[in-house]
Amino acid sequence: MTDQTKSSKVLHRLLLHRPETVTSASGSYYTLSTGQRILDGCTGAAVAVIGHGDPDVKAAVVEQMSQVAYAHTLAFTTNSAEELASTLLDGNPHGLCRAYFVGSGSEAMDAAMKLARQYWVEAGQPQRRRFVARRQAYHGSTIGSMSVGSHVARQKPYKGALLLDNVSYVSPTYAYRFQKQGEPEEAYAQRLVDELDAEFRAVGPETVMAFIAEPVGGATVGCITPPRGYFEGVRRVCDKYDILLILDEVMCGSGRTGTYFAFAQEGDVRPDLVTLGKGLGGGYTPIAGVLAHQRVIDVLASGSGAFVHGHTYQAHPVCCAAALAVQKVLRRDGLVAHCAEKGKWLEQELRTRFEPRRYVGDIRGRGLFWALEFVKDKETKEPLAPDLHFASEMRDQAHRLGLAIYPGAGTADGHAGDHVILAPPLNVSQEDLEILVDLLEKTYDVVESRVS
Numbered sequence: 001m002t003d004q005t006k007s008s009k010v011l012h013r014l015l016l017h018r019p020e021t022v023t024s025a026s027g028s029y030y031t032l033s034t035g036q037r038i039l040d041g042c043t044g045a046a047v048a049v050i051g052h053g054d055p056d057v058k059a060a061v062v063e064q065m066s067q068v069a070y071a072h073t074l075a076f077t078t079n080s081a082e083e084l085a086s087t088l089l090d091g092n093p094h095g096l097c098r099a100y101f102v103g104s105g106s107e108a109m110d111a112a113m114k115l116a117r118q119y120w121v122e123a124g125q126p127q128r129r130r131f132v133a134r135r136q137a138y139h140g141s142t143i144g145s146m147s148v149g150s151h152v153a154r155q156k157p158y159k160g161a162l163l164l165d166n167v168s169y170v171s172p173t174y175a176y177r178f179q180k181q182g183e184p185e186e187a188y189a190q191r192l193v194d195e196l197d198a199e200f201r202a203v204g205p206e207t208v209m210a211f212i213a214e215p216v217g218g219a220t221v222g223c224i225t226p227p228r229g230y231f232e233g234v235r236r237v238c239d240k241y242d243i244l245l246i247l248d249e250v251m252c253g254s255g256r257t258g259t260y261f262a263f264a265q266e267g268d269v270r271p272d273l274v275t276l277g278k279g280l281g282g283g284y285t286p287i288a289g290v291l292a293h294q295r296v297i298d299v300l301a302s303g304s305g306a307f308v309h310g311h312t313y314q315a316h317p318v319c320c321a322a323a324l325a326v327q328k329v330l331r332r333d334g335l336v337a338h339c340a341e342k343g344k345w346l347e348q349e350l351r352t353r354f355e356p357r358r359y360v361g362d363i364r365g366r367g368l369f370w371a372l373e374f375v376k377d378k379e380t381k382e383p384l385a386p387d388l389h390f391a392s393e394m395r396d397q398a399h400r401l402g403l404a405i406y407p408g409a410g411t412a413d414g415h416a417g418d419h420v421i422l423a424p425p426l427n428v429s430q431e432d433l434e435i436l437v438d439l440l441e442k443t444y445d446v447v448e449s450r451v452s
Contacts (some may be wrong), residue, residue: 025052028425028432030404038399041436042406045219046251046369046423049279050329057284057325064321073315080320087327089291094261094270096291100307101315101323105250105277106140108288109212112273113144114309116210116244119296122303125206129166132199132243133212136172136414138220139248148212151220152414170199172217173226176362176373177381177412185227193233197240205241210272215262218251221411222371222419223364231266244296247271250288251369254279255330255426258340258367265366272296282326285319335426342433343367346422349437359384359448368426373411374418383416384451391418393447403439 008018021033028051030038040048050057064080071078085099100115102108113131120128131148133139139149146155147164155163171178171192179188200208211234217224238245247269252262253276263269272295277288300307313319330336343366354360354372361375374391376384384390391407398405411417424436 027051027053028428037402039403039432039436039439040424041398041403041440042421042423043425044283045278045406046256046421047278047283049254049256049282049426050326050333050335051425051427052283054282054284054325054329056329057282057322060321060325061284061318064318068317071317072312074310077315078317078320080317080324081315084320084324084327087324088276088289092294094264095293095295096271096274097294098292098297100290100292101320102288102290102311103286103313103316103319104140105248105275105288106142106145107311108250108275108277108290109140109145109148109246109248110142111309112212112246112275112290113148113210115273115290115292115296115300115307116246118304118308119244119299120209123299128207128209130203130208131164131167131210131212132196132203132208133167133169134172134214135169136174136217136221136224136411137212137214137248138218138251139212139214140250149220150414152410168199168203170195172221172224173230174217174221174224175227176224176364179227186229189227189230189233192227192230193237196234197237200237200241200243205243208241208243210244210246211238212246212248214248214252215266216252216257216366216369219406219408219421222373222408222421223366223369224371225364225366226266229267231263231269235269244272245269246273246275248275250275250277253277255336255339256367256369256423257365258336258343260336262366280326281319281323284326285316285322287316287319287323330426333427339367339426342426342428342430343370345430346370346433346437349434350422353437353441354444357444357448359390359451360444365422368422368424368428370422371408371419372422374420381412383412384418386410386416388451389418390447390451391420393450394418394420394443397446398439398443401439401442403436403443405440405443 022030023033024031028040133148135150137149138151139145143162148167247263259265272293274291281287350363359374362373376382395407406421408419411419
């Protein structure tokens, strides 16, 4: 432990390494205390959807703080919370009609789990106590949200002690590793849907509260996309057994994949509960939320008339004001459409430059949400040795060159495998997008030469 690390009173994620200090941020760039500028190629973890230092968000926060900085939601509401909910749910999109705002994506998933449980208690089916989720998924770091996720390394210290035991798992939509050679996309989708149906029957469909999935997989496996027809099939199976469908859009939502809701590209899905997070507030304040379908609200309204849950800082007026300003910028500047268009260029550029590379096994994603998976052998898809720390080496080298990317390990099976995620601001300029790809290519060249 260095003297500098010892001097910090912050419990950083790594106790033996003090992260560099960011002193300012503007647009798509961080500036460090050393004077180095870093192009934010991943916006933290797909958070800063409109970049850094937006003047409209700053003005909205200042205005809200000058009016009311805090009001407890047990007794009060605020205009910023009401307007944010109305903006997100204008016209009741996909049947979603109410918003519950919290401080993080993990809290949002916990709230969704509680809503699902309370729904069934009030619907007269308290025997529904189980969740079914997917392997290689990430849903948060609280006890509840971590239990329905499957990030092996993050779960390991807590398994058998803190995590829930009423969760079972089915396969992810991970075509690179699990779609059979020559298997048509629709057949692969149906095989996954059949697996879900079989799991419901195995545990007893009358015991299942909800199925939980990310429309586009995030941190655990890196931007995996569903095969055509998968989520429509999931919806049908959930309807068959009257099971709720919870979609986690904390990372892939808020326009990140080229439509505001990532699931909107999947046909007739109609989720019962949707979690939003990172892109909701764009990093300006900590905020996330659960959007509930009319079906869920009707049962609670005709029963207890209350949601048995609450947080001191839920629907915090300043957080809601910041998120509302972010959403207004997204709409005013047409950034979701911009994301879809820029995403086409980014996909083509990534495929052109990286598909021939020795250790690049797969390139996948949507919009401005892309991942590169690295393998030792492109024919067998054998992962690189974990002790090479390939993704972490990519992150560190990119940092030295002035680029921030988001690394992941355990991609293939929870233990082995490497990927990096790219998720620049939705308003990234073409010039900065080109710089991003150039720096990523230089980064890869250095790391490949070291490994080789």
